[in-house]
Amino acid sequence: MTAIYIHIPFCEHICYYCDFNKVFLEGQPVDKYVDLLIKEMEMVTEKQVMKPVETIFVGGGTPTTLTEAQLTRLCSAVQRLFPIAKEAEFSFEANPGDLSVSKLQVMKDHGVNRLSMGVQSFNNELLKKIGRIHTVDDVYQSVNNAKQVGFENVSIDLIFSLPGQTEADFEDTLTKALNLDLPHYSAYSLIIEPKTIFYNLMQKGKLLLPGEDAEANMYEMLMSTMEKHGRRQYEISNFAKPGFESRHNIVYWSNEHYFGFGAGAHGYVGETRYANYGPLKKYMQPLEKNELPIFQQKELTLKEKMEEEMFLGLRKVVGVDKAQFQAKFGQPLDTTFARAIEKTTEKGWLESTQGSIRLTRRGRFLGNNVFQEFL
């Protein structure tokens, strides 16, 4: 299985909570970036025989800030350089408001078959408060445009536990999201990351968050509402109709290999995890000199690989399969992580079935606490 991630770091605005690798679009050398991104893909594909690509994910930043001409160049290069499997999943992240029919048509014409839209909330006031520039009407317009062009596999992202958000507000957002009848939904609780505008506000005591009980209630509401509407939870934050699970993200959670292209992109190929330079200039300079823009790479030890298998695999609702673990690493899961399993099971965060270990419902809310025990 070969998977590809492609990073487009440009955004038309900077959201207050965002710590992704992104830059403000205005004045950036976008054409040059697209050229060098294609060059990076050419350099990597020249070096090795590529197996059929099963999933491609173009993320950001905001990939839909690219113009139609830039999208055409990028997608044509992907089609030219990679042997894309017939049933491959080809996703684009998109912001509501950026999705014109003509851009969507370019994507569709180049094999894109899945959209992941950053909606975040169906409350215009909250959207403003978190620094988004789209409105709820933009969401409806974009979903309609996508349907008009023939996209069936559309997902939206939501964020809960936003500053000033009530449980009733999140319930309203969930209702409106589900009324769109999309096959896939992702919902994340807000995390305040360093170097964000929200982090600075929090340091000054000016960010009023709902609190842990309300956050837990919202998460419980999310899980039960999605279940009621036939969107099966398959990962801590992801819900889908059967057959619409994100195959690309499952690659990450199954600790499988993928190539990463673009500024700040990460990859995992063979035994090695690598990361490209994040800042635009640092990413582009080596490519101009025909060098790959790799900032760091690390060959993983067996111990690291097993730990990653756990903290990635436990994100999946099915958990980590014991037989697969044994086949992959040549040792039994139960004894390799006996202490961590015992401790987290005692706390009610983890459960063992005959064939796997997985998070309990409570454990899903406390995911990071559980994962730490396996490191």
Ligand code: SF4
């Ligand atoms: S959240 Fe998305 S749209 Fe907002 S700044 Fe970050 S990458 Fe850009």
